Amino acid sequence: MASPLRVLVTGAAGQIGYSLVLQIAKGDVFGKETPIVLVLLDIPPMAAVLEGVQFELTDCALANLTGVEAVTNEKDAFTNIDYAFLVGAMPRKEGMERKDLLAANVRIFKSQGAALAEFAKPTTKVIVVGNPANTNAFICAKYAAGKIPARNFSAMTRLDHNRASAQVAIKSGVTVGNVKNVIIWGNHSSTQFPDVSHAKVNKNGSEVDAVSAVGDSAWLQSGFISVRGVTVQKRGAVIIERRKLSSAMSAAKAACDHIHDWYKGTPAGSFVSMAVPSDGSYGIPEGLIFSFPVTISNGEWKIVQGLELNDFAKEKIAVTTKELLEERDEALAACGESKQ
């Protein structure tokens, strides 16, 4: 058997963690034959809960799960890991302003960036799920710089991407496997821009533009994405309202898809959405963690170049870029750094 992959999940005692650890453990991300050591991190008050999760994983009697470690300190968590799913974050508490939430979270991700630099590998790949995901990933990458390249850091917009694909499928009357190349641009927030102008739908055996397949451009420009709409952007809020809990299952599934595709690559002709450090493509300031369309091969993502952006798209992209710049500056200030 190959050497086991050492995979860390932070916030492992939480809701998303509970849905995530089993999917990773049973081979959905790295394959059923790939041996894994799962490392579960959470804060010390959650130690007993974490142990319960560890026991449950053992009780799944999984052939490829060669070890499960339940830890509550950063050194034990980050040492020699190959992959990190950073789900743990400070939740919003009553009365907390957005900027307080941001400040509390960047402190966590600054510390974890430093821990990655100190204990992990130069090849460690990171997905940040905990919100504000893009900015948390930005800060994490900054404090791991020098050991781990920025391109190994990403934030999750795959849930928004999956939601968008599903909506296009429903509207086009096909199953979701017949939809590809939807794009989520920007921040994992209400300024995200779900874009189907480059997407394709396989309908009745032939591939057509998603825009034609959906046949409703008004919906694409409003119901699909609008601030007041109930589809892609607001989906999370609708689910919280009904379940009284966040969308743990679908978020965990998306995190698995994100890392699976990063690990295995994307099929020819397909691209997926990942929030990654910008290289200046599409006018996005370099270094900003921004959701782009990417292809992946040999474990490396590449931003899809040369996609046409109409005025509507450019406007949406400008709004989300502005928000990310503001978050970045606030985050740097909270870390005691000057503006870039």
Added chain:
Amino acid sequence: MSTALRVLITGAAGQIGYSLVLQIAKGDVFGRDTPIELVLFDIPLMTNALESIQMELIDCALSNLIGVEAVTSEKEAFTNVDFAFLAGSMPRKEGMERNDLLAANVRIFKSQGKDLAEFAKPTTKVLVVSNPANTNAFICAKYAARKIPARNFSALTRLDHNRAVAQIALKAGVTADKVKNVIVWGNHSNTQFPDASHATVTKNGVEHKAPFAVGDSNWIENEFITTVRDRGGVIIEKRKACSAFSAAKAACDHMYDWITGTPLGSFISMSVPSDGSYGVPEGKIEKGMSWTSFSGLVFSFPGLVFSFPVTISDGEWTIVKGLELNEFAKEKIALTIEELLNERDEALGACEE
């Protein structure tokens, strides 16, 4: 693509349901290329939660999940289903005695048995997860008997089985796939009997009997049994919640093996209606019916739903016969039979039979 399977989960808005629906939807049970229509059933009070789970499943963007229905009526739930995972039940409320809980639950399963007979298919396969699982399955099978053969009904002891496998693997220093032929006998309760005496452990390419590989017969007869038996309680204590994803995983393993079959030389534990094997009481036949074949019989009530070692092929389970039982094992088995007989009689009484 093959014809879609219609798969029902009851209690879909609950803890186990939340983990179970995703595993089924992802293709873990029926295969990634098998199209599935998932039917999520719960009580009307849970409508919002059900709808949000339906939305989440859609948001998972799964290519083989061709439909998700969120329903609160039994007719919509049970119509034409191919497989049913019955995870919904009455939870224990404060002041409730064990027999109140049993009575409340068997009434649910009486009703669902009748619904299965009325709306489902003669080929529908059923796994009862909610407790008391064995007795719930027994009652469900009884009331579905006019349409669905008793052998299509089962209860979940695969979680206990997986826990037992994991404990032996840990003790022997191997991965779980190197342990086979562990048995959990009896009721999914404190009287269950985890039995390693017929199990084997493959270590460094060599297959040994588990008791030898573990090298500690005292452990096998004591700590092993209590650890497996008490595991559920330990997890509740630590998580402050029941074992959801490991139970869901076990339900998937149970159904997957039922469909796919067991490898040669391997057997697994399933709670199924007894045919009299190992002295476990079988069913009572209707007066005037003749014995033609086990699967074609209509019982007054079926055999005790008891966890046995089984092999499976072509979608049918067969109890492994002729395993040696020492005095210790016979004693344990007698205790769990006794408990199941008491539950059966209480259940029949509660169903006014």
